Amino acid sequence: MIGLGYVGLPLALRFAEVGVRTLGFDVDPDKVHTLSQGRSYIRHIGDETIKLGKSQGLEATTDFSRIKEVDAILICVPTPLSQHREPDLSYVLRTLESVMPHLRHGQLICLESTTYPGTTDEELRPRIESLGFQVGKDIYLVFSPEREDAGNKEYRTQTIPKVVGGCTDACLRRGIELYELIIDRVIPVSSTKAAELTKLLENIHRAVNIGLVNEMKIIADRMGIDIYEVIRAAATKPFGFVPYYPGPGLGGHCIPIDPFYLTWKAKEYGLHTRFIELAGQINSEMPQWVMAKLVDALNEKSKSVKDSRILVLGISYKKNVDDMRESPAVELMEILRKKGGQVSYSDPWVPVFPKMREHHFNLCSVELTPDSISTFDVILIATDHDFFDYQMILNNANLIVDTRGVYQERAKNVIRA
Numbered sequence: 001m002i003g004l005g006y007v008g009l010p011l012a013l014r015f016a017e018v019g020v021r022t023l024g025f026d027v028d029p030d031k032v033h034t035l036s037q038g039r040s041y042i043r044h045i046g047d048e049t050i051k052l053g054k055s056q057g058l059e060a061t062t063d064f065s066r067i068k069e070v071d072a073i074l075i076c077v078p079t080p081l082s083q084h085r086e087p088d089l090s091y092v093l094r095t096l097e098s099v100m101p102h103l104r105h106g107q108l109i110c111l112e113s114t115t116y117p118g119t120t121d122e123e124l125r126p127r128i129e130s131l132g133f134q135v136g137k138d139i140y141l142v143f144s145p146e147r148e149d150a151g152n153k154e155y156r157t158q159t160i161p162k163v164v165g166g167c168t169d170a171c172l173r174r175g176i177e178l179y180e181l182i183i184d185r186v187i188p189v190s191s192t193k194a195a196e197l198t199k200l201l202e203n204i205h206r207a208v209n210i211g212l213v214n215e216m217k218i219i220a221d222r223m224g225i226d227i228y229e230v231i232r233a234a235a236t237k238p239f240g241f242v243p244y245y246p247g248p249g250l251g252g253h254c255i256p257i258d259p260f261y262l263t264w265k266a267k268e269y270g271l272h273t274r275f276i277e278l279a280g281q282i283n284s285e286m287p288q289w290v291m292a293k294l295v296d297a298l299n300e301k302s303k304s305v306k307d308s309r310i311l312v313l314g315i316s317y318k319k320n321v322d323d324m325r326e327s328p329a330v331e332l333m334e335i336l337r338k339k340g341g342q343v344s345y346s347d348p349w350v351p352v353f354p355k356m357r358e359h360h361f362n363l364c365s366v367e368l369t370p371d372s373i374s375t376f377d378v379i380l381i382a383t384d385h386d387f388f389d390y391q392m393i394l395n396n397a398n399l400i401v402d403t404r405g406v407y408q409e410r411a412k413n414v415i416r417a
């Protein structure tokens with residue numbers, strides 16, 4: 001398993017669980033050291049699970065020469081966007097460079113990282129064949145997108161069906177054999193490109209529908225209609241409607257980023273991805289819309305953001321996880337700070353504001369008590385963790401800006417945003 005992050009680590013643990021000797025590779029020596037000591041660095045994966053994995057044969061290393069020991073190589077490294085919002089395949093290609101000197105006949109390579117259609121066939125395959133290996137005969141190559149949903153208690157790695165596409169029939173057969181060891185239902189598709197586009201369709205479907213419901217929220221708000229009441233009512237339709245919920249903007253490593261992999265690739269075919277662009281525009285404007293609501297709410301109290309004490313509640317990108325990537329809460333904190341607000345946050349999943357590439361806040365999570373809540377001018381609910389005592393917050397807050405529809409009943413001190 002190469003890349004022991006949110007995707008690679010659970011997958012590696014699952015292989016160990018079924019008795020497959022598993023080597024985890026990562027370039028981050030801290031992660032390898034932590035795992036070797038039987039500890040976890042991902043909050044929803046406990047130390048006990050890592051200890052169990054170790055006892056079942058999971059080993060972590062930074063030594064890529066050990067690639068020659070393994071039969072299958074799964075690549076789970078990041079696929080972010082560049083500064084110009086174009087696919088950044090550098091992690092995948094660097095991984096391949098580290099692997100290539102140690103490849104041997106008979107090995108299977110599976111790319112798991114989300115990417116545009118053509119990556120496996122156009123980027124990985126020629127590099128492997130440049131070493132003199134024939135893909136489908138000497139080395140087997142597949143793409144199988146990860147569907148990890150951190151914090152989801154209903155589904156786990158084993159019970160989430162897995163799509164797989166191979167460069168050749170022989171590749172696909174090997175891929176199916178591998179994934180059937182750990183997954184209840186493996187779904188073959190006809191090519192690596194089909195598997196790559198499947199993952200993008202899933203994420204674009206979410207991005208577009210979230211964009212739609214965010215637009216509906218703005219319209220409903222202007223018309224004085226409760227969008228959550230409307231979604232609840234629409235969701236009683238037993239067919240043809242899937243509920244999506246509005247929020248302060250898109251977050252996480254997938255939904256704000258992956259659709260633009262397709263946008264980039266579609267240009268090669270002279271096509272524009274209009275739904276993706278529109279949803280991206282609406283979703284990325286949400287923090288500003290929330291901010292306008294907050295400014296108006298303060299204004300009603302003859303206050304400005306400048307010098308107000310503002311507590312942001314929940315700063316990870318979604319509820320009940322510690323993942324901060326692309327969190328809209330952080331963008332809200334940045335805007336508030338720029339306007340001169342005194343920003344604090346409370347999030348039991350993020351006790352200390354982490355080091356982020358583009359954001360620096362020297363802050364720790366504030367403990368929520370009736371007294372501490374009453375000292376803030378505004379409580380901004382950005383992420384609705386189950387942990388919070390929402391009734392206690394309601395009873396003691398001067399003003400609440402609720403971006404998640406936590407409070408279904410109207411209340412004097414609550415503004416929906």
Ligand SMILES: NC(=O)c1ccc[n+]([C@@H]2O[C@H](COP(=O)([O-])OP(=O)(O)OC[C@H]3O[C@@H](n4cnc5c(N)ncnc54)[C@H](O)[C@@H]3O)[C@@H](O)[C@H]2O)c1
Nearest residue numbers: 003004005006007026027028076077078079095113114146
């Ligand atoms: N997080 C999710 O819920 C999720 C879900 C589905 C798909 N994905 C996709 O899976 C891929 C991985 O995402 P993630 O969330 O696990 O990322 P992550 O950042 O949590 O983990 C990536 C790991 O790869 C390591 N790494 C980076 N370069 C490396 C290299 N050259 N060699 C070895 N290790 C290297 C990093 O140190 C890190 O530990 C991405 O393409 C992402 O889009 C993520």
